[in-house]
Amino acid sequence: MYNDSKWLSLSGAAVYLDVSTDTIGRRAVVWTDDPQPGKVRFKYLKLGEDTRMERRYYAEDLERMMVTA
Numbered sequence: 001m002y003n004d005s006k007w008l009s010l011s012g013a014a015v016y017l018d019v020s021t022d023t024i025g026r027r028a029v030v031w032t033d034d035p036q037p038g039k040v041r042f043k044y045l046k047l048g049e050d051t052r053m054e055r056r057y058y059a060e061d062l063e064r065m066m067v068t069a
Contacts, residue, residue, distance in 0.1 A: 007045060007056035016062055024057065027065070035061060 014021045029039045040061040044053040 006059050007043070008059055008062070010055060010057065013040065013057040013059075013062055016059070017065065028055070028057065031058075035064065038065065040065065 008016060010021050010024055013024045017024070024040060027038060027040050028042050029036055031041045031043045035041070041058045042055045043058075045056045046053050
């Protein structure tokens with residue numbers, strides 16, 4: 001995974017799963033302590049003091065969304 005990062009941007013999450021950003025958006029839910037099947041949790045996080053809060057998607061939820069046929 002991306003340097004063992006736990007949080008990905010919207011575009012990073014979409015690239016990781018090879019889907020559109022709209023697909024990630026439709027499956028996104030605000031962070032809860034418990035994972036939700038078929039959903040990817042996000043938090044608003046800052047990269048530094050002088051940066052704005054942006055949605056970051058939890059990589060482990062993206063892993064759970066991938067299934068084998």
